[in-house]
Amino acid sequence: MNAPVRRRMPAEQRRTEVIAAAVAAFADRGYAGTTTDDVARLAGVSQPYVVRMFGTKQALFLAAHAETMRRLEQAFRDAVAAAPAGQPPMQTLGIAYRELIVDRSVLRVMQHGFMLGGDPVVGPQMRRAMTSIFVVVRELTGDDDDAVASFLATGMMINVMITLEMSEHVEEEQLIARLLACVMK
Template sequence: MPVEERRELVLDAAVAAFAEGGYAGTTTDQVARRAGVSQPYVVRMFGTKQALFLAAHARVMGRITDEFAAAAVPGAGEENLRRIGGAYARLISDRDVLRVMQHGFTLGADPELGPAMRESLLGIVRQIRELSGADIERTRDFLAQGMLINTLVALQLAEYSADDPEAEALCTLVLEPKGLLGNRLLGQVDER
């Protein structure tokens, strides 16, 4: 197998492993086993677990920004918020994307990983503003609603909400296509 294909295989395995165990709970050996290569090979390829995580996180964030760019239509302005929201909803149906992104964002205080994690979030902010023309307040609201959706999806709250009226109401409001917050995330609510 060519080196670049093997690198992609290792990165796929790293995304899956870090999604499951987070940064602290994942070893390069676990990634190697998932990829079907040796642990020393992973270390030779990436250097450190930290570098491997950065590469896995960058892959996930790159997938997000690529999907946002593909969803947007030049000159569509705030209509692109709806398009970006739809692309994001499809992306986070892959729980590995959601989990790796969130694991990364918990590392903001880490002196080595924090700068890259902060920059990845700010890259999303800049892209949303550029694609939609939204001001910083509208971008904040869009992201805040997205983060609530992230939390509900990560907690699998919808799957466990049948016995709790508040959980069911929240999930319906946020996650259902006609839910007010879900529609705001998709840019479909007239704020007047």
């Protein structure tokens, strides 16, 4: 009996799958708690393949973080393009950001990256990522620096609340519900 012929996956498609696995792994376990072996298992490839593809765990993390930033920017651009006439752009971006909560991996990887701001290699890229978000929000809304900074501050608060899993613990503490209501309005 002939075995089915396995077609080789194009390298770019495999890279995309490995990055998706890295986003999931880093979101769950953070930078320090994730290994290239964890990512390889999730992606269904060998650990040496992941290392050959990215070189280091740090480079893999940077690729995963860049993917989350790409997804954030795309979500913002798509939301503005599809927004109902008359809806304020900042409100549109706020809705798009809250919709990202469904896939917590995006926001968690962003947060893990920002926590590495003191790292000499990762830090500069995280600072560029944050300023890039600032530029994109400014471009899409036309709002001034203060309004954009306020929007970003609320977004970072949402990230912290997600990292703390506050929505899962609303019943435990009345103040959690109050804080969530303030931030998510």
